[in-house]
Amino acid sequence: MCGIVGYIGKRKAYPVLIKGLHRLEYRGYDSAGVALINNAGQLNIYKAKGKVSELEAYAADKDTGGCIGIAHTRWATHGEPNMVNAHPHYSESERLAIIHNGIIENYAVLKAGLQAEGYTFKSDTDTEVLVQLIEYTQLNRQADLKTAVQLALQQVVGAYAIAVLDKEHPDTLIAARKGSPLVVGIGEDEYFLASDATPIVEYTDKVIYLGDEEVVVLTVNPQLSILNYQLSTINGVDKTPEIKRLELSLSQLEKGGYPHFMLKEIFEQPRTLTDSMRGRVNVRQDNIALSGFIDNKDRFLNAKRIIITACGTSWHAGLIAMYAIEEFAQIPVEVEYSSEFRYRKPVINKDDVVIAISQSGETADTLAAIQLAKQHGAFIFSICNVVGASIPRLSDSGCYTHVGPEIGVASTKAFTAQVTALTMLALCIGREKGTLTKEHFTRIVSELGQIPNKISRVLEQEKRIADFAKTFTYAQNFIYLGRGYNYPVAMEGALKLKEISYIHAEGYPAAEMKHGPIALISQEMPVVVVAPHCGTYEKIVSNIQEIKARKGKVIAVVTDGDEVVSKIADYIIEVPQTEECLTPLLTVIPLQLLAYHIAVVKGCDVDQPRNLAKSVTVE
Numbered sequence: 001m002c003g004i005v006g007y008i009g010k011r012k013a014y015p016v017l018i019k020g021l022h023r024l025e026y027r028g029y030d031s032a033g034v035a036l037i038n039n040a041g042q043l044n045i046y047k048a049k050g051k052v053s054e055l056e057a058y059a060a061d062k063d064t065g066g067c068i069g070i071a072h073t074r075w076a077t078h079g080e081p082n083m084v085n086a087h088p089h090y091s092e093s094e095r096l097a098i099i100h101n102g103i104i105e106n107y108a109v110l111k112a113g114l115q116a117e118g119y120t121f122k123s124d125t126d127t128e129v130l131v132q133l134i135e136y137t138q139l140n141r142q143a144d145l146k147t148a149v150q151l152a153l154q155q156v157v158g159a160y161a162i163a164v165l166d167k168e169h170p171d172t173l174i175a176a177r178k179g180s181p182l183v184v185g186i187g188e189d190e191y192f193l194a195s196d197a198t199p200i201v202e203y204t205d206k207v208i209y210l211g212d213e214e215v216v217v218l219t220v221n222p223q224l225s226i227l228n229y230q231l232s233t234i235n236g237v238d239k240t241p242e243i244k245r246l247e248l249s250l251s252q253l254e255k256g257g258y259p260h261f262m263l264k265e266i267f268e269q270p271r272t273l274t275d276s277m278r279g280r281v282n283v284r285q286d287n288i289a290l291s292g293f294i295d296n297k298d299r300f301l302n303a304k305r306i307i308i309t310a311c312g313t314s315w316h317a318g319l320i321a322m323y324a325i326e327e328f329a330q331i332p333v334e335v336e337y338s339s340e341f342r343y344r345k346p347v348i349n350k351d352d353v354v355i356a357i358s359q360s361g362e363t364a365d366t367l368a369a370i371q372l373a374k375q376h377g378a379f380i381f382s383i384c385n386v387v388g389a390s391i392p393r394l395s396d397s398g399c400y401t402h403v404g405p406e407i408g409v410a411s412t413k414a415f416t417a418q419v420t421a422l423t424m425l426a427l428c429i430g431r432e433k434g435t436l437t438k439e440h441f442t443r444i445v446s447e448l449g450q451i452p453n454k455i456s457r458v459l460e461q462e463k464r465i466a467d468f469a470k471t472f473t474y475a476q477n478f479i480y481l482g483r484g485y486n487y488p489v490a491m492e493g494a495l496k497l498k499e500i501s502y503i504h505a506e507g508y509p510a511a512e513m514k515h516g517p518i519a520l521i522s523q524e525m526p527v528v529v530v531a532p533h534c535g536t537y538e539k540i541v542s543n544i545q546e547i548k549a550r551k552g553k554v555i556a557v558v559t560d561g562d563e564v565v566s567k568i569a570d571y572i573i574e575v576p577q578t579e580e581c582l583t584p585l586l587t588v589i590p591l592q593l594l595a596y597h598i599a600v601v602k603g604c605d606v607d608q609p610r611n612l613a614k615s616v617t618v619e
Helices: 013-027 052-059 107-116 126-140 145-153 261-267 269-277 297-301 312-329 364-375 390-394 413-433 438-459 462-472 484-501 510-515 537-549 580-601
Strands: 003-008 031-037 043-049 068-074 096-104 158-166 172-178 183-186 191-194 206-209 214-221 226-233 305-310 333-337 352-358 379-384 397-400 477-482 504-509 526-531 553-559 571-575
Touching: 003 013, 003 096, 003 158, 003 172, 003 214, 013 031, 013 052, 013 068, 013 191, 031 052, 031 096, 043 052, 068 096, 068 158, 096 126, 107 126, 126 145, 126 158, 145 158, 145 172, 145 214, 145 226, 172 191, 191 214, 261 269, 261 580, 269 413, 269 438, 297 413, 305 312, 305 364, 312 333, 312 352, 312 413, 312 484, 312 580, 352 364, 352 413, 364 379, 364 390, 379 390, 379 413, 397 413, 413 438, 413 580, 438 571, 438 580, 462 571, 462 580, 477 484, 477 510, 477 537, 484 504, 484 526, 484 580, 504 510, 510 537, 526 537, 526 580, 537 553, 553 580, 571 580
Parallel strands: 305 333, 305 352, 352 379, 379 397, 477 504, 477 526, 526 553, 553 571
Antiparallel strands: 003 068, 003 191, 031 043, 031 068, 096 158, 158 172, 172 214, 183 191, 183 206, 214 226
16 A cells, blocks of 8 residues: 556656655655656665655755656555665666565565575565566566566566666656556656556546556657557556546645645535435435446345445445445345455355445455455445546446545545445335335435535534543543444544544444443543434433443533433534434544544644555555
8 A cells, every 4th residue: 555656758757756755645654765767877766764755855965857757655564664675676786676566475485586596685575576576587588678577477476566667778667557556647748657646637637547467668758759658468468558537636635724634524525425426316306326226226136135345444334334225125234344254265145245345446355355256256336436446347336436535544535425325325225125115215315415514514513522622632542332323433433533543442332331341431431422312312321321320421422402411421512313324424523523633632643644554455
């Protein structure tokens, strides 16, 4: 889940690369580096531990000339974060330079073979092994760089997105991918490479999304009037690229006056949910239209079971979907962590539907999970935010969430959009199966149309949440409780707090508190209770009373006008009344704001929390 960027063309490469690294920094920020071939044919590499700004400071007095270069911002896998392990890496002769996102699983075997041939290694990374292998292949086979890259990658087990420079060919940039994302931007007399489209959007709207085991050769030589790109597989089969147009604006990549991307993205949710429902939810006609469902209706109606696979926040969205699908469609649902699902021997049948959820569409474990499911003949439906990503391309059908780029590492607007998409899917299945009454369907569709406005009302309480959040920066631990549809919300709230404030927090079903966690309750243990007035409200009131009897501090999320919990909780945050299945879309908003403001008061890096990265493209 590192970020890679490359440029070849008519302009100076370094500013393009640095700006691109800043755009990709959410993918990793342990270290950063850049490789440039200057006009004299020298291959210069500059690296720094820490964020991209550290690299800029280090390179300030260096030669950053040249119109071709590659750059990298790292989330460490093999080797600790330091200058030596930072990318790019030289080959033995320092003729080649490489950047890499992914993991080479058989790097130890490859490294031993190269050491036997006399190669030495400066870093602990698997990436250096790959550049040495390419150079060895180039020399041993007397191959050109493209062929050397293809032959080397045929020996690699694992995932990669790479870009390679050769100082003997300063007019050529070569890239390849398998299991890690890579986008080629096609400009006027120039080409761009990046892990996603964010570094490319201000230069061109024409892109090629590389497929697995594809290699692209980008050549720009103004003196010889050469400008071309060639696409092939690692086995040498030529391919015809499919050029796509970006649907992304530059303004989506800026903070827009907010102090952090996370806060901006929290406040964007009324608009992003409207965008997610646009063209799908028609309140006037009492209808939901999801093309991914309509085109594959029989697979859902005949499904004996639905398996939802996801990681992290997306897994919490999947749990909410389980409640909705089982209630509306009466189909058994299992929700699996992708990382566990892929490594056990799950029973998957041909009449199963597997729903994969991933904001980026590149989550390595989820990719592997759906590949396993496809081998068993299951139907794959994906919920994803990034057009052209690997997961939707591998799926039989799916639904894009259309929330725009999410830069903050802690997911917010992606979660509510996933829940919205999954709720729409559950409603469609239930309506077609006849397991959901017309009156109930109509009521929920009407409420869906009101959710963006109701989120706006919740957001109006931000200042009050910020004020009492200051009280809880002392806490070392939090407990979050919820029931029914709001049990996953409790877990999501706890995850947000852990991610950005580094306070330990756990989410539980409220009724399970008495089966262990109640032993932790004290004046020093804040408890967040998600308690809208629906379903098991009376039961959760009893849970709150149990906490207060043990002198616990309670922050409660309640429905507007609540007269019971508001009298016993220490702090309350109100959300508008809505259908029970839609309450997560409202109750999660205060928990996002609470985590955000506690983290800000603690002085934490909200957008780039330690040890985390946005897109987990490695195991």
